[in-house]
Amino acid sequence: MTAEERARLVEQAASAWRPRDRDGAVRAHPAWYDLDDTGRREAFEATAEIRWIEASLDHEGLSSTARAVLAQIGRER
Amino acid sequence: MALDLDEIAAALALGDPDAFAWWLARAEPALRRSLATFATHIDVEAVLQESLLRVWQVAARYQPDGKPNGLLRLAKRIGHNLAIDAVRRDRTGVRDFDDADDANTASIEPVEPDPLLRQAVERCHAELPDRPRAALEARVASGGASPDRALAEALGMRLNTFLQNVTRARQLLAACLERRGIRLDEVWR
Numbered sequence: 001m002t003a004e005e006r007a008r009l010v011e012q013a014a015s016a017w018r019p020r021d022r023d024g025a026v027r028a029h030p031a032w033y034d035l036d037d038t039g040r041r042e043a044f045e046a047t048a049e050i051r052w053i054e055a056s057l058d059h060e061g062l063s064s065t066a067r068a069v070l071a072q073i074g075r076e077r
Numbered sequence: 078m079a080l081d082l083d084e085i086a087a088a089l090a091l092g093d094p095d096a097f098a099w100w101l102a103r104a105e106p107a108l109r110r111s112l113a114t115f116a117t118h119i120d121v122e123a124v125l126q127e128s129l130l131r132v133w134q135v136a137a138r139y140q141p142d143g144k145p146n147g148l149l150r151l152a153k154r155i156g157h158n159l160a161i162d163a164v165r166r167d168r169t170g171v172r173d174f175d176d177a178d179d180a181n182t183a184s185i186e187p188v189e190p191d192p193l194l195r196q197a198v199e200r201c202h203a204e205l206p207d208r209p210r211a212a213l214e215a216r217v218a219s220g221g222a223s224p225d226r227a228l229a230e231a232l233g234m235r236l237n238t239f240l241q242n243v244t245r246a247r248q249l250l251a252a253c254l255e256r257r258g259i260r261l262d263e264v265w266r
Contacts, residue, residue, distance in 0.1 A: 016216075050243075065221065
């Protein structure tokens with residue numbers, strides 16, 4: 001895997017979008033499965049950084065993770 | 078005075094989603110950190126979202142135990158148990174995670190958003206070039222509802238270009254914050 005390919009996968013895995021299974025349970029991002037341990041650690045850290053930025057820019061202090069959860073419970077439209 | 082998220086337990090018991098939003102804003106960073114030990118074994122983002130959904134499901138029945146942040150401690154336990162289940166299900170575990178693991182027994186503290194840090198991020202965000210800012214804003218506006226391919230299409234970008242712009246936004250924000258004495262790779266830890 002090239003550095004460019006890894007960076008692309010890391011950035012995808014750092015998104016808050018996640019697929020759901022038939023029962024509605026949250027599943028892992030497809031890109032996450034293609035990462036090795038180093039890439040998975042990078043994805044975790046990139047996600048934590050970007051969520052902190054998102055929450056800092058949001059008037060309620062909510063990250064896209066929080067927004068995704070609130071959408072699932074019907075608060076976000 | 079230490080922050081106790083259980084102060085909104087009564088509102089959560091009534092199923093108030095705005096109270097849950099308030100709780101999420103202060104609980105999420107600590108819960109994510111508590112799952113760091115699993116980062117090479119499971120997709121922490123997926124497990125965290127599932128954990129938070131389960132917290133909402135049990136919040137109406139939650140009874141504070143007299144100690145601060147009981148619901149946060151319960152959320153941590155839910156996340157930890159889901160993470161262990163996922164490790165076992167995928168058979169990717171190279172070590173045995175159990176209830177005695179440090180990640181489950183260490184204390185957990187909520188985080189009150191810092192207005193000064195927030196101001197610094199807003200200023201750095203305003204300095205971003207158009208395309209990185211547009212890519213980052215698309216992610217924020219989507220709130221996890223759409224995959225990157227759809228967000229890229231909406232902006233007229235190829236997926237690779239979109240991802241490069243998100244990365245660039247993060248790097249530029251990190252550099253801008255560092256000039257203001259804030260290390261992005263440290264603030265969330």
